[in-house]
Each structure stands twice: as C-alpha cells, then as structure tokens.
Amino acid sequence: MHEDKPSQPAARRQISLWKRREDFFLGLIAIVLFLLFWETSVAQGWIKPLFVSSPSRIAKALAMMIADGSIWRDLRVSGLEFALGYGLAVIIGIPLGIMMGWYRRINAVLDPFVSALYATPRIALVPLIVIWFGIDLPSKVAIIFLSTVFPILVSTITGVRTIDRDFIKVARSFGANDRQLFLTLALPSSVPMLLTGLRLGLGHALIGIVVGEMLGANAGIGYMMSLAGATFQTDRVMVGLLIIAGSGMLLTQGLRLIERRFEMWRVDNRN
Amino acid sequence: MDQTQTGIAFEHNSAQQPASARSIKMAARNVRLDYYNERIGQLLNVLAGIDLSVHTGELVSIVGPSGCGKSTFLTAVDGLISIDDGEIRVDDQIITKPGPDRAMVFQNDSLFPWRTVLQNVTYGLELQQKMPRAQMLERGRALVELVGLQGFGDHYPHELSGGMRQRVNIARALAPDPQLLLLDEPFAALDAQTREFMQAELLKILERTQKTALFITHQIDEAIFLSSRVAVFSARPARIKEIVSIDLPKQRTLAIKLDPRFRHLQDHIWRLIEEESAQTGMHNHA
Incomplete structure (x- = not known):
C-alpha cells in the first residue's frame, strides 16, 4: 500500500x-x-600544502586553468570519451539485456561470457585494450564501454525477468500473446531495474575515464591529474578530483530523480 | 449497519425468469484436475469430478475449506489451466483457453502501476485490438463511471485506496464485455466496512450490466449475501458437497444479514465446511 x-x-x-x-x-x-x-x-x-593543498589554492589553480583554457580541452576530451563509451554501453547493453531476459536460449548461450566478464575486474583488461586500440580515444572508449556495459546489461536482464506473476495471469486471462506480454508487461516492468543499471553504470564509467587516462593519454581530466601528480602539483590534482567527484554526483543525482519517478513501477514495491 | 451507503435497494436479477426456465451460462461436468507437486514429487488430485452449472444472470458463490481447489476450478473455467477429465462449457462452447466471453477478477488487484486508472480499464480492449482507440477510451470512461470512480480516470493505482483499486479491477474485467465474470476472493484484502460496501456495489454493477458471475470467497456471509446459490466444495480432492439455494428476498440490502433465515443459512454452510475441514485435519495427522 x-x-x-x-x-x-x-x-x-x-x-x-x-x-x-x-x-x-x-x-x-x-x-x-x-x-x-x-x-x-x-x-x-x-x-604542508604539498600534501593536501588548500581550498584557496585549489580555487586559484582552477581559475588559472580556466584562464589559460587548458581545462576546457581536458573536459572536452574526457566528456567525449564518456559520451561515446557510456552511449555505446547503453545502445548495446539495453537491447542485449532485453533479448537475454526475454529469450531463454539467447541467455543460455551468452550468460557464461557475461558472467565471466562481469566477474573480471575490468582494469585487468587494460593491457589487452592498449594492444588492440593503442592509447588514443578508441582505447578510452573501450575501457569505459567495458566498465559500463555489464551493470547495465545485468540489471536489464533482471528487470525483464522479474515480471509479477499476477500481472502475467491478468494478461493471459485477457488472451495476451507472447508479443503482447513482452510489450505491455516485460518492457514497462523492467524500467526501474534498468534505471538502476544506468546509475550503477555511471559510477563505473567515471572510474573508466580516470583509469584509462592515467594509463596513457595526451589529454583529459584523468591525464591532467596524473601529470600534475607526477610533478607534485597537488592543487591541480585536487581540481581534477573535484571535477570527477562533482560530475559523478550530478549525474547520479539526476538519474536518482528519474528513478524515483519510476519507483512505483518496481515489482516488489507494489503490495 | 450503515444504511446511508446502501440506501438504494437493488433487485437481484429481477428482470430474469425463474432459474429453472433460464438458459445455462456455464456448465461444468465431472471436472477432474490433477496437479503435479514438484516439491513432494507427487501427483495430487485437486478436483475429483465437479458438477456445477450457472444460469444466465445468476451469481453463484463457491465456498469450501482452505486449499480445497476453489481457485483452481475458477482458473480452469477461465481457461488458464487445462483440466484432465470432464468438460467446462460456457454458452455451450467447450473451454480450452481464455476467451473474451470470460473475465477474471483476481484477489490481488494486480493493477499495472505504469498505467492510469483509465489505461488499466482499457487494457483488455487494447489486447483485443477490436475497436478504434476513441471508442475504447469512451468505453473505458463509461466503465470508470459505472464503478463509481468518475474523476479518477487519470490517477495512478498507487494513489487509490484498496477499495478503489478493486473497483478498477472489476471495471477492467468488465471492459471486454464478458458474459461470465469470475471473481476470486476480490474483497478478501479489504477491511470489513469497505468489503460490505463493495459487496453491495458489486450487486449493483452486475444488475446494471446484466452479467453472470461465479464468485469465490472464504466469507460465508458474503457468499449468502451475494448469491442465489452457494456451492460448498469438499476438502481436497474437491467434489461438490452441497449446493445451497439462498431463498432470501431478491432485494438484497445489508439489513438482510440480520434476517433469521440469513443466520440459519450461515450456520448450515458453516457446519458443512467444518465437517470438511475436520476431515482434512484428520487426514493430515494420519
């Protein structure tokens, strides 16, 4: 109630x-x-400020990076990596998850691969990715994609699978066929889980950005941070940290708001 | 008893002829159903030859000990599960699968949380794809009004009370214009007051729509109040133990529950069920 x-x-x-x-x-x-x-x-x-910097130093560093324009380049590069990697994960993860959730056989075939890859720390794949994609944009996109696609995929599968049994009875009683069952029940009832997957994926995507850029890059927030760190510019490291944390919070909160809107659709929340 | 709520007296199947002369809407002959219980790895006989017919325009209730197979029987009439022997006919057609001539009202209102009241009501019509959208919505609105929810068409289920949700549930079942309404303890989850009110409402709705209904309940007084006949199921495997004719005035108001005849019927049915429950008790201990 x-x-x-x-x-x-x-x-x-x-x-x-x-x-x-x-x-x-x-x-x-x-x-x-x-x-x-x-x-x-x-x-x-x-x-010592070398260890922890200070709010005023961080603000100064940020102002300088805005003034010389370097921050925009890093933001643009990281943003593009994020958009491509995350977008690709959504475009592939959701349809694939729906298929795996709905068709038992597709799931049986793909599940071993998904389970194995989901269980592997994605960071362990980085050397391979560097071999395949080098250290430019494609490798970052690949890392972010691999970090993000599994949470989205697994949540979508679960969402499609967990249809309220009573709902199925109602639909069948009205003579629903499989296609109608899918369109009118499986899809809408998977929305809350799917949104949870998108939110979890966000966090993983941010990790992917930082990890990818720290291992080899020539621009981006993560790259800027690792470069500043190597040259003991703590203020700039802190700026990068703030940007990552801030954008993570913003994106997560945004998705939370959408999730809350669909909370009532959640199967286990109904009675 | 709150007379203001049910002040409007309504007649029960008043326009109909006596039961004997009426056509038969639903006829179950020697219905047998087995169920394989995976947990204990045994085939259980749930229904052991049910004979029951319902006349057009009549409401027949089924009562019986818990777990006796009442719901299973109703689900079989809806066509959601197949029977192992015998036959069920609705309008002389043998039932093999769900069809638009029957509609089920489940105990758990099971309204889709992503659909508004109106969209829930039109769900069955959408699946059937037999009428244009405008007509569908028009029919949905009329039904929302019929069950007394005018002004709530655009609300979502979670914004409604339990009684209101059960009204939507009934309206949803009525939408495809079924000939036979199958109600599986639709008021069991409601509080006592709401339940009594909804009983009276259901009779009103059935009267207005001229539907035939098969109603399952645990509440003996509910069964007597609503029905022209009450079928008492035996303990599992279920047979019909007795079909009790409710010889009460056709105008049913809540006041009728105070009638001595009502009490008498209640005692009688209660004793029948208790005999059966005692048997299962012994059976379980053996």
Missing part, C-alpha cells in the same frame, strides 16, 4: 525552513566547517 503520502502543503507551511531542510543544512554547515579547518590548518603551517 502506498498511503505514505507527503504531508499536506498547508501543514508544511507552518514548519520553519530550518526544520524542513534540517539534514541539508547540517550537511552544508559540516562542509563549510571542514573547508575552514582545512584552510586554517594549511595557513597556520600545521600541514
């Missing part, structure tokens, strides 16, 4: 802004305090 409706707007108005968003404000305050402590401890000379 879904009786747990949000409280009425009328009642909500009487509660102060603080009470309503208490968790958010507490988090905000914690971050501000942390940044202050960080800045102070470096400014007071308790810790």
